[in-house]
Amino acid sequence: MSFELTDEQALTREAVRQFADTAVAPLAAEIDRDHRAPLENLPAMAELGLFGMIVPEDLGGSGAGSLSYIIAVEELARRCATHAVIVEAHSSLCCWPILTYGSPQQRQAYLPDLAAGAKIGAFALTEPAAGTDAASLTTSAKREGDQWVLNGQKVFITNGGFADVFVVLARTDPEAPSAKGISAFIVEGQSAGLTVGDPERKLGIRGSSTTPLIFSDLRLPSDALLGQEGQGFGIAMSTLDGGRTGIAAQALGIAQGAYEAAVAYAQERVQFGKPIARLQAIQWMIADMATDLEAGRLLCYQAADREERGLDFAVQASMAKLFCAQMAVRVASTAIQVLGGIGYTESYPVERAYRDAKITEIYEGTNEVQRLVIAKSQLR
């Protein structure tokens, strides 16, 4: 068993870290304060190849693999959780289902532009009355001739305000048992009948565009169906399996950034005539944070590595997400504690990390859902 990154994975970390340090970090506080998406950084992210990491080379991506992709998300989140979730939602929740379930024509039509970052992707599952109980969704898609007609509402759609391509889950058979009657569709952002609502004002990841979508007699061609009719719930669940590793990586990056800020501060802040890093109380906090990070990284990378090698990884992804999400909240909280009063202010990034970390316990499956997945695997 090797725990060493390949040269390519190490170079990916170095490259994304350089980009995050120079282009992402300077914007992070501002977009958080102003609740605005960092659209000015999207071209540079596209040029770096961040939007095509899980797309194969023959479809315009780099085919960098799951672990390199996870490392990239982690490095972005280390500086700004918003930038990380833009890439994560685009890649894991839009590119992946099209790559995995799309017809050759659909892959060719959408993935080259998505991989190049010429188009940004999003995933529309959640509804006002269908959150964790996703199978109860009510957005409908009715067949009319050779078209599908979409009606309904989605909420909390990441990248919603600027996405060009949405993977949308809708009920195509109201008579079928709840999960069986759902299908997935590819919906273009400029479609007539699609209205994007105002972005939510959130506790954290404030730069992430989180919007409702309203479908009003939105007409889709028959070839907009992704996968088979009635396969949508399975597509959604398997998409979220991969997404969970991405959110685990986001949580890991948030925690890493908070930890580094705490360590740097502890070495500079003088109390009782010496840097507080020399106080055992602070050393214990740093030791606990470092251990938490190492454990989270191992879980997260293991899930990504299994996915890359074609092994089952759903349970490992749930374990990684559950642990990393809780760990990120814990580490960010401890980081604030290390900084004391100044850590509670916007002068340092740790309060933002604390706010950003909380969502990782909720989206793409709450902590409780991850426990259900894990427990089910243990009690077979």
Next chain:
Amino acid sequence: MTIAVIYKWAPDAQEASVDTAGRVDFSRAKAQISDYDAVAIQVGRQLADATGQGLVGLTVSGPAGGQPAATKAALARGLDSVLVLADDGLDRLGPSAAASLLAGLVGQLDEVGLVLAGDSSIDVGARMTPALLAGQLGWACLTDVERLDGSASQWSAQRTQPWGVETLSLTGPAVVALSPTAAPLKAPGMKDILAAGKKPVRLVGLAELGLTEPAAGQLKATAHLTGPSRQGVVIDVSDPDAAAQALVAALGQAGLLIEGRA
């Protein structure tokens, strides 16, 4: 024709730490292609694409510089191939010796007419390696170049001097050291990283090139800062007003402030 870029695989100076006695500790600094050399490679890539030439990286290094991690890091920056002279002891060369061996590497290439270097390449801050290499080759040399354009045989270089911006025309082979501002530094893209492992790498040793380690006097950084001693004053910045007062007091105590003047 070929454009060559000299680069070095060396510890990242940003990761070095300096203790209160002025000792520089590189022990925890990871090796990398420096930002200076990355700029040179970037400019080389632009020129090679514009003039239809190949772009080769040249380096003289200890054995670590020949490892895949090092060659891929250089190739991911945009080089087409690398020629690496890696041998024991070559990571501690002074600029004269390094230039001598680099000239040997240039001699291995066919039809090279331009060698690019980063602003602070290889020579413990002396910035002499490009000039020494040009001397070895008998070529023209320009330093501090901020912009370089041209064709395969004629180049136009621009640089800022104290008296203004000057433009120089270069005909024939030349060594050009580029300013850090010659190109905006970019991280290598994901496709570049994955392509790096598929590009040609030629590793050579001194014996293979018929060279011996130059007998020139060795220049070795002592890794010890000289000049004004560091006072080791740490100012707590959690209270900005108090921090400003403490800074003023510390500067005054060091005799660096003149009373009555802003």
